[in-house]
Amino acid sequence: MTIETLLAYKTLAVGVWIALFLLAERLRPMAVVPAEAKGLARLGRNGGLWLLNAVLSPLLVIPVSLWASQHTLGWRMPEWQGGWFLLLDLLLLDFLIYWWHRANHELPLLWRFHEVHHLDRFLDASSALRFHFGEVLLSAGFRALVIILLDIPLASVLVFEALVLMASVFHHSNLRLPAGVESFLRIFAVSLIPAFLGVVFLLFLRETG
Numbered sequence: 001m002t003i004e005t006l007l008a009y010k011t012l013a014v015g016v017w018i019a020l021f022l023l024a025e026r027l028r029p030m031a032v033v034p035a036e037a038k039g040l041a042r043l044g045r046n047g048g049l050w051l052l053n054a055v056l057s058p059l060l061v062i063p064v065s066l067w068a069s070q071h072t073l074g075w076r077m078p079e080w081q082g083g084w085f086l087l088l089d090l091l092l093l094d095f096l097i098y099w100w101h102r103a104n105h106e107l108p109l110l111w112r113f114h115e116v117h118h119l120d121r122f123l124d125a126s127s128a129l130r131f132h133f134g135e136v137l138l139s140a141g142f143r144a145l146v147i148i149l150l151d152i153p154l155a156s157v158l159v160f161e162a163l164v165l166m167a168s169v170f171h172h173s174n175l176r177l178p179a180g181v182e183s184f185l186r187i188f189a190v191s192l193i194p195a196f197l198g199v200v201f202l203l204f205l206r207e208t209g
Contacts, residue, residue: 037122050129068144089156
């Protein structure tokens, strides 16, 4: 599968996923949407940031990742791709993105961009799309460094990005899950599910006023 085809599949899958959650959380909301978050203004802001990133990414972000994939250290064997190696790539990228996220919260320069994500006054699926392009560009630089040093295939990076965005939409959504499903996810600690992340988000708003 070519990179262009993979990008097309990624765009389609993520687009459908976002649309499904935007619809589902309105049919089965977890929390009552406050008056200041109702209407199209807030969704327009979040969607506008996402649209800006979607337009600029093919011009700047994707070329950076492509360039990095063509200038790796070259220590990886050609057959170390797909299958179990894809799984290892995803686990490694997940570990590294965790520390990158920590850095976005702890380093003042990175936080100035990442704070835009946390300024949303209500948490729903559109919140997962709310990122300053400066953060997107800095993340692209970090990702390029990882690709170069660890010789991670661009295909693995694209699959990881799609999974991360889809997981982020789920985590941020205002979707009320059936109690049994939510309990199951808590028991096996899949990750931050909407109920827990909602509490964290509200506590953050309370602390920051």
